[in-house]
Amino acid sequence: MLRQIEGSRAVAETVARCRPEVVCAYPISPQTHIIEALGEMVKSGALAPCEFVNVESEFAAMSVAIGASAAGARAFTATASQGLLFMMEAVYNASGLGLPIVMTLANRAVGAPINIWNDHSDAMAARDAGWVQLFAETIQEAADLHVQAFRLAEELSVPVMVCMDGFILTHATEQVDLPAADAVDAFLPAYEPRQVLDPDEPYSIGAMVGPEAFEEVRYLAHARQLAALERIPELAEEFAESFGRDSGGLVHPYRSADAEVVVVAMGSVLGTIKDVVDAQREAGHRIGALGITSFRPFPGDAVRNALAGAQRVVVVEKAFSVGFGGVLSTDVAMALSGLPVTLSTVVAGLGGRPITKSSLGNIFTAALRGEAERLTFLDLKTELVVRELERMSVRRRSGPTAENVLRDIGSVGSGIG
Amino acid sequence: MDRVRFYQVGSFAVGNRLVSRDHRTVQSDTARANSLTSGHRACQGCGEALGARYALDAAMRASGGRMVAVNATGCLEVFSTPYPETSWQIAWFHSLFGNAPAVATGVAAALRAKGRDDVRVVAQAGDGGTVDIGFGCLSGMFERNDDVLFVCYDNEAYMNNGVQRSGATPPAARTATTEAVGDHPGNVFGQGKNLPELAVAHRIPYVATATVADLHDLEEKITRAMDIHGARYVHILVPCPLGWGSASQDTVRVARLATQSGLFPLFEAEHGDVVRTTPIRRPAPVGDYLRLQGRFRHLFDADGNPARPDVIAALQAMADRNIARYGLLEPAEPAEPAEPAEPAGHPGGGDGSS
Amino acid sequence: MFEVRFHGRGGQGAVTAADLLALAAFIDGRCAQSFPSFGSERTGAPVVAYCRLAERAIRTREPVVEPDCVVVIDPTLVHQVDLFSGLAADGYVLINSSRRLGALGLGTLAERFRPERLLTVGATEVARRQLGRPLPNAALLGGLAALTAEVSLPAVSAAIRERFGRDGTLAERNVAAASEVFQQARLALTADGRAVLGAPAD
Numbered sequence: 014m015l016r017q018i019e020g021s022r023a024v025a026e027t028v029a030r031c032r033p034e035v036v037c038a039y040p041i042s043p044q045t046h047i048i049e050a051l052g053e054m055v056k057s058g059a060l061a062p063c064e065f066v067n068v069e070s071e072f073a074a075m076s077v078a079i080g081a082s083a084a085g086a087r088a089f090t091a092t093a094s095q096g097l098l099f100m101m102e103a104v105y106n107a108s109g110l111g112l113p114i115v116m117t118l119a120n121r122a123v124g125a126p127i128n129i130w131n132d133h134s135d136a137m138a139a140r141d142a143g144w145v146q147l148f149a150e151t152i153q154e155a156a157d158l159h160v161q162a163f164r165l166a167e168e169l170s171v172p173v174m175v176c177m178d179g180f181i182l183t184h185a186t187e188q189v190d191l192p193a194a195d196a197v198d199a200f201l202p203a204y205e206p207r208q209v210l211d212p213d214e215p216y217s218i219g220a221m222v223g224p225e226a227f228e229e230v231r232y233l234a235h236a237r238q239l240a241a242l243e244r245i246p247e248l249a250e251e252f253a254e255s256f257g258r259d260s261g262g263l264v265h266p267y268r269s270a271d272a273e274v275v276v277v278a279m280g281s282v283l284g285t286i287k288d289v290v291d292a293q294r295e296a297g298h299r300i301g302a303l304g305i306t307s308f309r310p311f312p313g314d315a316v317r318n319a320l321a322g323a324q325r326v327v328v329v330e331k332a333f334s335v336g337f338g339g340v341l342s343t344d345v346a347m348a349l350s351g352l353p354v355t356l357s358t359v360v361a362g363l364g365g366r367p368i369t370k371s372s373l374g375n376i377f378t379a380a381l382r383g384e385a386e387r388l389t390f391l392d393l394k395t396e397l398v399v400r401e402l403e404r405m406s407v408r409r410r411s412g413p414t415a416e417n418v419l420r421d422i423g424s425v426g427s428g429i430g
Numbered sequence: 431m432d433r434v435r436f437y438q439v440g441s442f443a444v445g446n447r448l449v450s451r452d453h454r455t456v457q458s459d460t461a462r463a464n465s466l467t468s469g470h471r472a473c474q475g476c477g478e479a480l481g482a483r484y485a486l487d488a489a490m491r492a493s494g495g496r497m498v499a500v501n502a503t504g505c506l507e508v509f510s511t512p513y514p515e516t517s518w519q520i521a522w523f524h525s526l527f528g529n530a531p532a533v534a535t536g537v538a539a540a541l542r543a544k545g546r547d548d549v550r551v552v553a554q555a556g557d558g559g560t561v562d563i564g565f566g567c568l569s570g571m572f573e574r575n576d577d578v579l580f581v582c583y584d585n586e587a588y589m590n591n592g593v594q595r596s597g598a599t600p601p602a603a604r605t606a607t608t609e610a611v612g613d614h615p616g617n618v619f620g621q622g623k624n625l626p627e628l629a630v631a632h633r634i635p636y637v638a639t640a641t642v643a644d645l646h647d648l649e650e651k652i653t654r655a656m657d658i659h660g661a662r663y664v665h666i667l668v669p670c671p672l673g674w675g676s677a678s679q680d681t682v683r684v685a686r687l688a689t690q691s692g693l694f695p696l697f698e699a700e701h702g703d704v705v706r707t708t709p710i711r712r713p714a715p716v717g718d719y720l721r722l723q724g725r726f727r728h729l730f731d732a733d734g735n736p737a738r739p740d741v742i743a744a745l746q747a748m749a750d751r752n753i754a755r756y757g758l759l760e761p762a763e764p765a766e767p768a769e770p771a772e773p774a775g776h777p778g779g780g781d782g783s784s
Numbered sequence: 785m786f787e788v789r790f791h792g793r794g795g796q797g798a799v800t801a802a803d804l805l806a807l808a809a810f811i812d813g814r815c816a817q818s819f820p821s822f823g824s825e826r827t828g829a830p831v832v833a834y835c836r837l838a839e840r841a842i843r844t845r846e847p848v849v850e851p852d853c854v855v856v857i858d859p860t861l862v863h864q865v866d867l868f869s870g871l872a873a874d875g876y877v878l879i880n881s882s883r884r885l886g887a888l889g890l891g892t893l894a895e896r897f898r899p900e901r902l903l904t905v906g907a908t909e910v911a912r913r914q915l916g917r918p919l920p921n922a923a924l925l926g927g928l929a930a931l932t933a934e935v936s937l938p939a940v941s942a943a944i945r946e947r948f949g950r951d952g953t954l955a956e957r958n959v960a961a962a963s964e965v966f967q968q969a970r971l972a973l974t975a976d977g978r979a980v981l982g983a984p985a986d
Contacts, residue, residue: 017810019803034543035536064539068532069570076529076567080500080536083523086543088536106526181845184799185819186806188841210498210521210537212549217516219501219524221508284843369846 021046035081043179071096075103094121108143113166130365157260263312269301361391463490475678477668492656502530502555528563557598572632610728633702643686675724692749792857797921802833807943882906926962930969
């Protein structure tokens with residue numbers, strides 16, 4: 014059913030149609046509207062049978078989900094940024110145990126400095142935890158991915174996080190076709206656990222594993238993700254048949270088949286990128302884009318196939334590896350190794366800094382000219398950086414960096430000092 | 431007529447045929463669940479292994495075997511599940527170190543969502559996983575009144591990790607991070623958390639303290655707890671021969687001295703009020719308790735005389751404060767003479783312990 | 785594509801206004817996108833919200849840097865925030881105030897932009913009368929509909945009803961407020977190239 018709806022609301026209503034049995038979460042911007050909506054549905058009886066647990070921390074949230082999933086219930090939680098990091102031990106625990114929990118990650122920057130706006134640093138912090146990580150480009154896709162996520166998670170016994178850009182998608186409204194309840198039921202059968210806490214068939218779960226077997230148990234987790242690489246496109250196709258639209262899958266090429274330059278990105282920025290690609294195509298340039306939906310497992314072959322014909326690849330990413338360069342870029346580079354493709358990294362949108370068509374346009378133009386730098390921090394205000402570095406070289410007691418830079422912005426803005 | 435107490439039918443004997451069948455301990459029953467069966471790797475004389483077996487078998491009896499256990503990381507989890515073996519005969523889940531209460535909450539929520547609330551949930555952890563790293567989750571579980579019985583096995587330090595101090599370590603005790611050196615050897619005074627009192631402050635339906643020295647008492651308390659729904663907490667003192675430096679055959683004796691000295695009061699509380707206490711039957715000075723443990727060795731000289739009478743006096747003052755606070759030396763109410771139904775040798779009204 | 789930027793303060797409903805506009809456009813059969821740009825919850829802090837209307841699906845996610853219309857819910861933001869940055873030369877301005885542009889210190893706006901596309905309306909006063917509370921966001925959309933014709937008044941009313949659906953009285957009062965502002969704006973726009981409206985007393 015078509016509705017003009019807020020992203021968080023679309024996700025909440027879709028998750029509700031997936032019949033979760035335990036929903037638990039700790040509030041954190043910008044995921045709050047998702048959990049509030051689900052809480053209301055449980056309290057009013059609209060979502061039943063479902064237990065909604067108001068937990069005391071994100072660590073507790075993932076722990077409650079773990080207990081619930083181990084007891085055979087379909088479990089859901091949501092978090093962002095600091096919350097994800099606070100639950101990190103449990104995040105690894107969930108995937109190590111093979112519990113099919115689904116979590117919405119409303120992508121938000123990780124501090125210090127504290128920042129509530131969107132970037133991908135939180136998701137990147139969990140990329141080796143063994144969770145499947147899917148990135149939504151639109152609110153529609155964010156909603157749809159949850160349906161596919163529960164199915165994938167339960168089939169393969171691997172937890173899945175659906176990443177959607179905080180504020181940009183969670184707090185925006187757009188036209189969404191919410192999947193009908195019966196269609197979701199047909200796509201997503203009841204959860205049949207591989208392992209479950211049951212007094213009628215008691216066994217121990219969560220053993221310590223020593224050097225003699227640890228590698229094998231971990232390899233099996235790896236195998237689950239390799240299996241996900243196969244299943245993700247299959248489920249996307251099945252979803253398209255059932256619901257009539259293209260959501261999910263591993264990668265989405267856009268006008269990249271004959272492109273000289275291909276721009277790679279994840280999440281909502283792809284929308285802006287596509288507008289710029291169209292404008293530059295209109296001007297006669299051979300440029301395209303590649304959206305990566307499945308970040309983990311990383312679809313190396315699909316990326317390689319999509320980019321093999323390009324001369325230059327520009328990875329626009331909302332995170333970076335401090336002191337080195339890109340994160341997504343590193344994975345893309347690995348997928349392209351051996352191919353004669355030049356790769357540039359553009360770190361953009363950190364902490365919610367807007368990524369404008371005009372700034373992207375400049376970068377793409379430079380790439381088309383073969384002049385793209387290896388690593389660019391988009392729209393970096395160099396003068397602020399220089400001033401702080403100067404401050405630090407002059408005095409030992411130079412003060413907190415973040416506050417210094419903010420003061421600089423203030424003084425520049427008001428013309429004082 | 432003075433009330434005569436037949437202590438020989440009390441819990442000095444695990445199985446005692448003089449006691450009527452329904453007053454015998456779960457442990458004396460050959461049909462007990464043996465939740466924690468033999469083959470585990472606990473140290474000789476481990477109080478925790480004893481306490482866990484007592485507590486879980488009682489819980490299994492009370493729930494008709496319909497129970498799931500969630501276990502935090504720690505000694506109990508480690509020695510009970512040496513891969514690839516497990517000595518648990520119940521549905522058992524190893525959580526993380528700090529989240530056993532939260533995981534148990536999740537299990538209980540799942541069972542409720544599935545309409546299976548006949549299945550009960552017991553969570554268990556050592557003092558570290560309860561008092562320190564698990565406290566946030568525990569307080570959350572209490573606050574929500576989740577239907578979980580949480581059992582803390584308190585051996586007063588991070589034993590599995592090498593005997594480091596926890597928030598439950600008593601003052602003056604030697605641990606690896608509170609060595610018996612300097613002017614204030616051992617753990618300092620003025621720190622530490624009293625989890626049973628914190629649990630009472632949460633006003634949850636049931637809180638109790640117990641030790642492995644009083645089997646009847648422990649089983650009764652677990653059984654009483656299992657009869658209640660909502661958040662429940664039982665705190666069991668479990669001596670650790672290794673960490674406490676006590677002889678492995680002294681575990682029960684040391685636990686008994688902890689209660690008889692007043693250092694570990696036995697009580698039950700409901701919804702924030704203490705409703706029952708166990709009086710001290712044979713008072714003992716704290717010195718008797720301390721002398722049996724190597725972790726307090728520095729308080730005595732080679733001949734066993736107090737080398738730090740000031741510290742011992744401070745510990746005695748703590749014990750005396752407990753005795754006063756809980757009324758542990760008050761004479762027990764004499765039983766009403768006209769109670770013919772009581773069988774001869776009944777362990778005595780209200781005094782479920784030795 | 786028609787891009788609108790709303791300026792307000794936390795608690796005045798700028799975000800809701802943008803969402804309502806998007807919903808109204810959707811009801812009118814168009815594609816719409818709305819999203820906020822704000823910080824932590826704090827009453828009184830400046831808030832910006834965006835809305836894009838188009839005939840095809842809207843893909844871009846950048847903030848509205850070149851709005852076709854600027855709506856100012858709180859006139860005290862004038863001179864504190866650069867409200868009109870990027871506004872198209874033939875863009876629209878709708879300010880919630882019963883005072884004239886000149887009295888707001890914005891007399892020069894008419895020189896930079898098209899005077900017949902600049903409008904001030906006393907939506908807060910209308911809201912006070914209709915709702916009993918100074919919440920002008922829904923009422924202002926009536927003015928927006930009249931000024932730009934990018935959405936219809938029936939669509940605005942339907943959006944208000946859907947959004948405040950649970951509280952029928954609140955919805956109807958907001959619809960009444962929006963209609964009143966719409967009528968007044970219409971009158972002003974036909975009467976005078978640069979219209980100022982509202983109750984005499986502030």
